[in-house]
Amino acid sequence: xxxxxxxxxxxxxxxxxxxxxxxxxxxxxxxxxxxxxxxxxxxxxxxxxxxxxxxxxxxxxxxxxxxxxxxxxxxxxxxxxxxxxxxxxxxxxxxxxxxxxxxxxxxxxxxxxxxxxxxxxxxxxxxxxxxxxxxxxxxxxxxxxxxxxxxxxxxxxxxxxxxxxxxxxxxxxxxxxxxxxxxxxxxxxxxxxxxxxxxxxxxxxxxxxxxxxxxxxxxxxxxxxxxxxxxxxxxxxxxxxxxxxxxxxxxxxxxxxxxxxxxxxxxxxxxxxxxxxxxxxxxxxxxxxxxxxxxxxxxxxxxxxxxxxxxxxxxxxxxxxxxxxxxxxxxxxxxxxxxxxxxxxxx
Amino acid sequence: xxxxxxxxxxxxxxxxxxxxxxxxxxxxxxxxxxxxxxxxxxxxxxxxxxxxxxxxxxxxxxxxxxxxxxxxxxxxxxxxxxxxxxxxxxxxxxxxxxxxxxxxxxxxxxxxxxxxxxxxxxxxxxxxxxxxxxxxxxxxxxxxxxxxxxxxxxxxxxxxxxxxxxxxxxxxxxxxxxxxxxxxxxxxxxxxxxxxxxxxxxxxxxxxxxxxxxxxxxxxxxxxxxxxxxxxxxxxxxxxxxxxxxxxxxxxxxxxxxxxxxxxxxxxxxxxxxxxxxxxxxxxxxxxxxxxxxxxxxxxxxxxxxxxxxxxxxxxxxxxxxxxxxxxxxxxxxxxxxxxxxxxxxx
DNA sequence: CTGAAAGCGCTTACAG
DNA sequence: CTGAAAGCGCTTACAG
Numbered sequence: 001x002x003x004x005x006x007x008x009x010x011x012x013x014x015x016x017x018x019x020x021x022x023x024x025x026x027x028x029x030x031x032x033x034x035x036x037x038x039x040x041x042x043x044x045x046x047x048x049x050x051x052x053x054x055x056x057x058x059x060x061x062x063x064x065x066x067x068x069x070x071x072x073x074x075x076x077x078x079x080x081x082x083x084x085x086x087x088x089x090x091x092x093x094x095x096x097x098x099x100x101x102x103x104x105x106x107x108x109x110x111x112x113x114x115x116x117x118x119x120x121x122x123x124x125x126x127x128x129x130x131x132x133x134x135x136x137x138x139x140x141x142x143x144x145x146x147x148x149x150x151x152x153x154x155x156x157x158x159x160x161x162x163x164x165x166x167x168x169x170x171x172x173x174x175x176x177x178x179x180x181x182x183x184x185x186x187x188x189x190x191x192x193x194x195x196x197x198x199x200x201x202x203x204x205x206x207x208x209x210x211x212x213x214x215x216x217x218x219x220x221x222x223x224x225x226x227x228x229x230x231x232x233x234x235x236x237x238x239x240x241x242x243x244x245x246x247x248x249x250x251x252x253x254x255x256x257x258x259x260x261x262x263x264x265x266x267x268x269x270x271x272x273x274x275x276x277x278x279x280x281x282x283x284x285x286x287x288x289x290x291x292x293x294x295x296x297x298x299x300x301x302x303x304x305x306x307x308x309x310x311x312x313x314x315x316x317x318x319x320x321x322x323x324x325x326x327x328x329x330x331x332x333x334x335x336x337x338x339x340x341x342x343x344x345x346x347x
Numbered sequence: 348x349x350x351x352x353x354x355x356x357x358x359x360x361x362x363x364x365x366x367x368x369x370x371x372x373x374x375x376x377x378x379x380x381x382x383x384x385x386x387x388x389x390x391x392x393x394x395x396x397x398x399x400x401x402x403x404x405x406x407x408x409x410x411x412x413x414x415x416x417x418x419x420x421x422x423x424x425x426x427x428x429x430x431x432x433x434x435x436x437x438x439x440x441x442x443x444x445x446x447x448x449x450x451x452x453x454x455x456x457x458x459x460x461x462x463x464x465x466x467x468x469x470x471x472x473x474x475x476x477x478x479x480x481x482x483x484x485x486x487x488x489x490x491x492x493x494x495x496x497x498x499x500x501x502x503x504x505x506x507x508x509x510x511x512x513x514x515x516x517x518x519x520x521x522x523x524x525x526x527x528x529x530x531x532x533x534x535x536x537x538x539x540x541x542x543x544x545x546x547x548x549x550x551x552x553x554x555x556x557x558x559x560x561x562x563x564x565x566x567x568x569x570x571x572x573x574x575x576x577x578x579x580x581x582x583x584x585x586x587x588x589x590x591x592x593x594x595x596x597x598x599x600x601x602x603x604x605x606x607x608x609x610x611x612x613x614x615x616x617x618x619x620x621x622x623x624x625x626x627x628x629x630x631x632x633x634x635x636x637x638x639x640x641x642x643x644x645x646x647x648x649x650x651x652x653x654x655x656x657x658x659x660x661x662x663x664x665x666x667x668x669x670x671x672x673x674x675x676x677x678x679x680x681x682x683x684x685x686x687x688x689x690x691x692x693x694x
Numbered sequence: 695c696t697g698a699a700a701g702c703g704c705t706t707a708c709a710g
Numbered sequence: 711c712t713g714a715a716a717g718c719g720c721t722t723a724c725a726g
Contacts, residue, residue, distance in 0.1 A: 007469075007499045009719060020697045025721060035695065051495060056467045057413075058719035060404040061702045065721095068447065068468070077433035077656070079426055079639075086424035089450050093461070098468060100415065100447045103436050114440070120403045121415070121445060122354075148398060152354045234639070266643050273645070292426075292581070296613050298620075298645035309424070356703060367713045372705060382711065405703035408718045412705095697726085705718085710711105 008050045017046035029054065060122060064153075069319060070118040071101045072111065074130040078232070078263060079291040080308060084129050084159065087312020095320065097124070104130060106198060106232070108138040115145050125155035125319035129312070131203035132160040150324055157318045159311060160202060167318040168329040169311055173203055174210035176304045176334030177260075180286060181214025183336055184256055188344040189284065190220050193254035195240030195264050197232040204232075207260045207288055226254060230264065237267020245272065245283065255283060255345035262287040262294045262303055269297055269341065280343035290334070299340030306334045355397045364393035376401065407469060411500075416666060417465035418448045419458065421477040425579075425610065426638040427655060431476050431506065434659020442667065444471070451477060453545065453579070455485040462492050472502035472666035476659070478550035479507040497671055504665045506658060507549060514665040515676040516658055520550055521557035523651045523681030524607075527633060528561025530683055531603055535691040536631065537567050540601035542587030542611050544579040551579075554607045554635055573601060577611065584614020592619065592630065602630060602692035609634040609641045609650055616644055616688065627690035637681070646687030653681045 014024035019039055026033040027043040034040075046052075060066045069092050073081040085101060092099045100121060102114040111133070118126060126149065132139070146156055146165050156166025161173075184192070194211060197204040212222055228243045230236035237259055245253055259265030265287030269279055279285050279299055287294055290305030314330050321328065361371035366386055373380040374390040381387075393399075407413045416439050420428040432448060439446045447468060449461040458480075465473060473496065479486070493503055493512050503513025508520075531539070541558060544551040559569055575590040577583030584606055592600055604619075606612030612634030616626055626632050626646055634641055637652030661677050668675065 007495070011719080021720085022697055022699095022722080023695085026696090029721085033695090039696085051491075053463060053467050055408070055469060055719050057404040057407040057469060058702090059721075061402070061408055061704085062719075062721040064702070066404075075433070076423070076429050076436060077426075077639075079424075079429060082423050082426060082429035085448075086422065086450070089423060089448065093450065096464065098447050098449070098464060100445050101432075101436065102445070103433070103440065116400060117443065117445060120400050122402060122404060144398075148354065148400075234642070270643065292424075293640050293643060295581070296617065296640055297643050358703080368704085369706080369713055369715095370711085373712090376705085380711095386712085402703050405718090406705075408720085409703075409705040411718070695726105697724105699724090700722090702721085703718105705716105707716090708714095710713085 007055070008052050010052070010054065012050055013043065013046045013052050016050060017042040019043060066122050066124045067096065068098045068100055068121055068123040069316070070121065070123040070126040071099050072114060072118070072126065072128045072130060073101065073103055074106045075103050076101065079293060080261065080289050081129060083291065083308035084312040087309040088127055088129070088316045091313050091316035106130070106201065108133045108135055112138065112141055112145065115142065119145065119149050123154065125157065127315050127319055128156070128158045128160065128163070129315065130160070131201045132158070132163060133200045134202050134205060135200060155319050155321065155324055157315045159315055161206065162202060166324060167321065167327055169315045169318065170329055170331045171203070171306060171311070172331060172333045173206035174213070176336065177207040177210030177288065178214035178217070180258070180288070180304050180336050181211045182218060183338055184258070184284070184286060184342060185215060185218040185220055187284070187342060189256040191252060191254045191256070192220070192222060192226060193244035193257045194222065194227045195237055195244065195257060195259045195268055196227055196229050197260050197264070199229060204260050211258055223252060232261050232264060234263055234267035234270070237264035238271035240264060241268035241271040245277070246275065256342065257283055257285050259285065259287050262289040262291045262301065265301055265303065266293055266297055269301070279341050281346070284342040284345070286342055297341070302339045302342040303337055304334040305337050307332065354402070355399050357399070357401065359397055360390065360393045360399045363397060364389040366390060413469050413471045414443065415445045415447055415468055415470040416663070417468065417470040417473040418446050419461060419465070419473065419475045419477060420448065420450055421453045422450050423448065426640060427608070427636050428476060430638065430655035431659040434656040435474055435476070435663045438660050438663035453477070453548065455480045455482055459485065459488055459492065462489065466492065466496050470501065472504065474662050474666055475503070475505045475507065475510070476662065477507070478548045479505070479510060480547045481549050481552060482547060502666050502668065502671055504662045506662055508553065509549065513671060514668065514674055516662045516665065517676055517678045518550070518653060518658070519678060519680045520553035521560070523683065524554040524557030524635065525561035525564070527605070527635070527651050527683050528558045529565060530685055531605070531631070531633060531689065532562060532565040532567055534631070534689060536603040538599060538601045538603070539567070539569060539573060540591035540604045541569065541574045542584055542591065542604060542606040542615055543574055543576050544607055544611065546576060551607050558605055570599060579608050579611060581610055581614035581617070584611035585618035587611060588615035588618040592624070593622065603689065604630055604632050606632065606634045609636040609638045609648065612648055612650065613640055613644055616648070626688050628693070631689040631692070633689055644688070649686045649689040650684055651681040652684050654679065
């Protein structure tokens with residue numbers, strides 16, 4: 001029986017079943033409550049017949065309990081975040097929780113802004129999936145918001161390093177990038193170019209630092225000017241490749257290019273191809289992330305594979321933990337996957 | 348001043364500013380309300396000082412107005428939906444609306460289930476971004492839910508054809524697939540294979556029908572057995588390619604394979620390559636969708652490009668329209684992009 | 695086990 | 711322009 005006009009309320013169900021509001025409420029939403037079987041049946045039947053859907057707002061207000069979860073990402077269109085979001089949503093749905101997602105487009109002000117907007121919804125948990133920013137003032141402002149949110153009983157999970165509050169899914173950016181560097185040097189490369197992203201992103205600076213450490217472990221140094229900073233996008237990657245490689249006059253052209261994110265490496269490969277160079281014969285290319293698009297490039301991209309969906313699932317599972325104390329940290333490691341886009345440099 | 352324990356309420360702000368609850372409410376949430384400037388300043392200052400965040404649930408309950416939007420997709424991990432979601436979220440954020448996303452994984456029962464869960468949140472609009480199912484009973488059940496939701500004042504937007512309620516973003520699947528077929532026949536192909544998806548998805552059957560019509564326009568028929576049905580995934584595409592092409596005994600191997608979604612075509616290309624065949628020299632491959640991954644295959648994938656982000660933006664804009672009547676329909680056309688994965692068949 | 699009543703944090707007619 | 715009060719749709723001590 002589709003309702004006409006206003007939705008049916010619990011009171012309608014109670015009246016229809018001939019019980020009190022309180023009893024209807026208990027029968028419908030308290031799983032532990034048994035009650036008289038006859039009443040229970042009547043209430044359930046009435047709810048079904050009237051097509052009753054509880055009003056989440058009323059429920060949240062009365063019980064100060066919420067069934068929503070906030071998810072903050074930099075950009076859903078980026079499959080890095082789409083995969084993580086998939087993991088978060090999968091676990092949330094299994095618990096009848098609703099995920100509200102917000103995109104910051106890597107703008108600290110938007111991050112703060114949307115965090116505030118999100119907390120307005122009093123979600124039971126907030127998952128911050130995007131890398132944090134290395135900006136003290138911003139970190140302090142975030143901290144203030146998050147502390148207030150947590151004090152009110154909300155759970156916090158960050159997929160990043162260095163957040164001083166809430167649970168952590170810690171991605172081994174530094175170590176994985178370091179291992180990748182080892183493998184690339186072992187291939188024979190000594191001249192590298194790095195297409196990096198915005199310096200303010202801690203994940204970017206971690207990957208860059210790890211990569212540099214890895215090279216140093218093997219006695220290789222990054223030449224000055226061999227790091228370029230671009231947007232973390234396909235176009236950014238193409239631009240980065242051009243900046244690094246489009247200088248026929250200089251003999252020190254890198255033989256291997258590392259893009260700090262797959263999408264950047266893929267953009268770089270596209271530019272390299274369009275410039276008439278071959279991967280890996282002329283230039284080796286490596287990425288970072290393990291997004292699906294790394295599988296379908298030709299040659300298949302050498303990258304650090306992160307289990308993105310699992311990261312999302314783990315984050316959501318941490319969010320489900322009762323209470324914020326003790327703080328939990330789950331470390332997730334990346335796996336270096338040497339594939340076809342890298343090869344020894346030409347002699 | 349971070350709150351300790353419970354969040355600050357409007358009453359706290361009102362007390363702190365020395366005004367009534369009503370005045371504080373008006374100053375803070377009614378943009379048209381002027382009031383005495385002195386009071387206004389006191390209220391704003393108090394809110395800022397105390398770090399007041401309104402409780403959305405209370406606000407929604409009292410004003411029966413909501414700032415959330417429900418988004419139903421089949422799978423965020425699929426960049427087709429990630430791009431659409433990006434468009435929806437972009438427009439929603441510009442209006443301070445929060446998007447709650449739910450994934451059905453192409454299961455009609457989950458679709459219904461999550462639609463119900465979503466309507467529990469009384470969102471101001473629901474955007475159904477995934478293709479509908481060609482299942483009468485399920486369509487009727489959806490219709491009942493949606494009608495009740497709409498009767499209660501909610502806006503509905505579907506990105507599909509044939510929904511009998513709400514606004515529509517209508518994607519020209521039939522016509523675009525038809526034009527693609529024309530172009531492929533014009534290339535010289537007469538023997539086609541189609542890697543199709545679940546028959547229950549209307550977008551899939553539309554693309555298939557359009558493709559078949561296009562072939563018939565040119566006097567070409569699909570041989571029996573030249574359509575295989577797989578999951579809409581990379582693995583599905585690989586399996587489909589194997590089913591169609593891995594029969595050296597039969598001479599009627601298609602010279603051109605059409606995958607009804609990019610992800611399927613990409614999977615097919617991967618299998619073809621692994622089987623030692625070349626694209627397009629041995630087999631041409633075409634996809635449908637215009638997802639980012641179509642750009643980075645080598646050879647670059649011939650496909651029907653859909654403006655996915657724009658579809659999301661348009662859907663959200665329709666969702667913002669006041670009232671559900673009159674119903675609006677925005678038709679979005681796909682653009683056939685002939686790229687490197689298709690070529691004339693070998694003589 | 696059940697019901698009457700208070701209360702969750704807001705908004706909004708209704709008076710003044 | 712401002713305030714006191716009712717009400718949004720639930721949950722949950724508190725009695726019985």
